[in-house]
Amino acid sequence: MKIVHKINLANISVIILIALTGFFAFQNINLVLTKLRFTEIADDLNTSFLEMRLSEKNFFLYGDTSALSEIGSKIDESMTTLESVGPDIIKAIGRENLGELKACLGRYRIEVETLKGKGAQGVEMQAGLRETGQQLREFSDRISRLERIKVNSIISRSKRQLFSSLCFILITAIGLRYMTFFNILRSLKQIKNVVASISQGDFRAIETEIPRDELGTVMTAINAMSMELENREEQIIQSKKLASLGILTAGVAHELGNPLNNISMIAQTYMEVYENLSKEDRIDFMVKIEEETQRIKHIVDNLLDFSRPKKSRNTVADLNGVVLRSFKLVQNMIHVCNVEARLDLAEDLPAVLIDEGQIVEVLINLMTNSLQASSPGARLTVTTSCLPENEFLRITLEDTGKGIPQELLDHVFDPFFTTKGNSGTGLGLFVSYGIVKNHQGTLKVSSKEGVGTCFTIELPVYNPNIKEEA
Amino acid sequence: MSPHRIMVIDDESIVGKMLKAVLEQEGYEVEPFLSAAPALARLKEEKFDVVITDLKMKGIDGMEVLHTVKKESADTKVIMITAFASLDSAVEALRGKVDDFFPKPVKIKDLKACIERLLGA
Ligand SMILES: Nc1ncnc2c1ncn2[C@@H]1O[C@H](COP(=O)(O)OP(=O)(O)OP(=O)(O)O)[C@@H](O)[C@H]1O
Numbered sequence A: 001m002k003i004v005h006k007i008n009l010a011n012i013s014v015i016i017l018i019a020l021t022g023f024f025a026f027q028n029i030n031l032v033l034t035k036l037r038f039t040e041i042a043d044d045l046n047t048s049f050l051e052m053r054l055s056e057k058n059f060f061l062y063g064d065t066s067a068l069s070e071i072g073s074k075i076d077e078s079m080t081t082l083e084s085v086g087p088d089i090i091k092a093i094g095r096e097n098l099g100e101l102k103a104c105l106g107r108y109r110i111e112v113e114t115l116k117g118k119g120a121q122g123v124e125m126q127a128g129l130r131e132t133g134q135q136l137r138e139f140s141d142r143i144s145r146l147e148r149i150k151v152n153s154i155i156s157r158s159k160r161q162l163f164s165s166l167c168f169i170l171i172t173a174i175g176l177r178y179m180t181f182f183n184i185l186r187s188l189k190q191i192k193n194v195v196a197s198i199s200q201g202d203f204r205a206i207e208t209e210i211p212r213d214e215l216g217t218v219m220t221a222i223n224a225m226s227m228e229l230e231n232r233e234e235q236i237i238q239s240k241k242l243a244s245l246g247i248l249t250a251g252v253a254h255e256l257g258n259p260l261n262n263i264s265m266i267a268q269t270y271m272e273v274y275e276n277l278s279k280e281d282r283i284d285f286m287v288k289i290e291e292e293t294q295r296i297k298h299i300v301d302n303l304l305d306f307s308r309p310k311k312s313r314n315t316v317a318d319l320n321g322v323v324l325r326s327f328k329l330v331q332n333m334i335h336v337c338n339v340e341a342r343l344d345l346a347e348d349l350p351a352v353l354i355d356e357g358q359i360v361e362v363l364i365n366l367m368t369n370s371l372q373a374s375s376p377g378a379r380l381t382v383t384t385s386c387l388p389e390n391e392f393l394r395i396t397l398e399d400t401g402k403g404i405p406q407e408l409l410d411h412v413f414d415p416f417f418t419t420k421g422n423s424g425t426g427l428g429l430f431v432s433y434g435i436v437k438n439h440q441g442t443l444k445v446s447s448k449e450g451v452g453t454c455f456t457i458e459l460p461v462y463n464p465n466i467k468e469e470a
Numbered sequence B: 001m002s003p004h005r006i007m008v009i010d011d012e013s014i015v016g017k018m019l020k021a022v023l024e025q026e027g028y029e030v031e032p033f034l035s036a037a038p039a040l041a042r043l044k045e046e047k048f049d050v051v052i053t054d055l056k057m058k059g060i061d062g063m064e065v066l067h068t069v070k071k072e073s074a075d076t077k078v079i080m081i082t083a084f085a086s087l088d089s090a091v092e093a094l095r096g097k098v099d100d101f102f103p104k105p106v107k108i109k110d111l112k113a114c115i116e117r118l119l120g121a
């Protein structure tokens, strides 16, 4: 159901409840009013009966027959009052009660008439009259008392009814609203979570049951988007792979081109000038061919290194030790380049699970690059540190070399990207990147032309609880 | 008649060495260079009949060598060596401007014939 419909339904049901409560309260008030009107009549009757009994007394005391006619007219009056009582009142007090009252009044009239005819004689007649008068009064007294009690009970009943229906209305209103908003909030929270994870690159869908309301529509849309994004990303990754494969093949072709050309030229020259060559020259030619094949082998090895997921010979190692070892290996080069190299190693670093040989290779690649980019007197600072939360260790290599121009920064990790002509293969950073990535780490570069370059390696801290994947 | 002078510019040292060996046997005078800058400096001092240059070099590349040579001595022939002809879009731009070009691996016999042709014309 749509949210709008839910809210409308909630509102309508609350309104119906209020109307019902009002209706019942109105009914009760009406009833009370009728009852009250009747008690008024009953009071009137009571007064008449009282007057009748007074006249009755006068008659007995003074034998005054005019008193009897007075009673007669009072009886007529009361009769008309009773006759004129509306049907609502009859219903309110009950038809039998009214009938009984009328009958009693009739008997009284007969007795009065008889007495009028006989004068003050018949003593039993007198007693009969007194008794009926008494009954009449008591009867009307009782009825009006009963009616008052009833009115009271009706009022207190309506009070209770009103109170409980108010409570009910409140609870329903609040409950319905809460339920509606609870559902909305829950859906919103799910949407928020999924959108957050999508933005992190985790393309999952909303897995809970999808409500059939507006938010449900949004959720379905988000799920569709997530799927679409996932597909797109796959496509992008695929095309990136193809692109780097393209760079790689073009690079391989180009890179292999030179040594192949060299071998070919040596062979051709050998044939051309064979007769003029001394024994040493001939050996020299063959040595050169051998060197060029080694060069090709080196390129192919590097490529295989990168493309083949290496059998990792991972061991738990102290990163500072690895940095020191690499540092010693380039010590001679540092000396030759006259670069001021400095180590700044954090103490008590947690261990890492690494292939030491490979990480040493990465560090040597990076330090060699720095040294090659530095002029005498430049500085190279290597630091290690532990990132907050103890999950990653960081190595930074910062040099004050010539830096990398902004427009080349995106390409330094590309295979065969080099600014060193034939003295560089352009595979150093490409291979290093692959190694660090295989270690679940990251390798990043920042640089400013003319100021210096900083490479940052981050490697995960060894966690003995995580079994290494085979 | 003094021998023809040929300059070879390629950062692969073997190219220079081999061409020197072959071409000197043919009676040419050959000077190899590993980069364009000293080669161009040398061109200012001395006139060369043929300049054989690699296209892709760090620093000054073959393209620039071509322009400078043609500007300074229009009758010096320029032969371009390119690593992979089909891959270098620059090759198209070279057509008509260079006197000839050779993809690597270079066929030395063809190169020799080419030089003869260029010098004979
Ligand atoms: N610290 C640095 N300072 C300046 N430029 C750098 C630095 N590190 C790398 N570069 C640039 O990135 C390019 C690629 O480096 P990479 O190590 O991949 O190849 P290379 O050093 O050219 O070749 P090789 O590593 O085979 O000797 C370099 O040619 C250089 O232009």
Ligand SMILES: [Mg+2]
Residues within 6 Å of the ligand: A365, A368, A369, A424, A428, A429
């Ligand atoms: Mg390098």
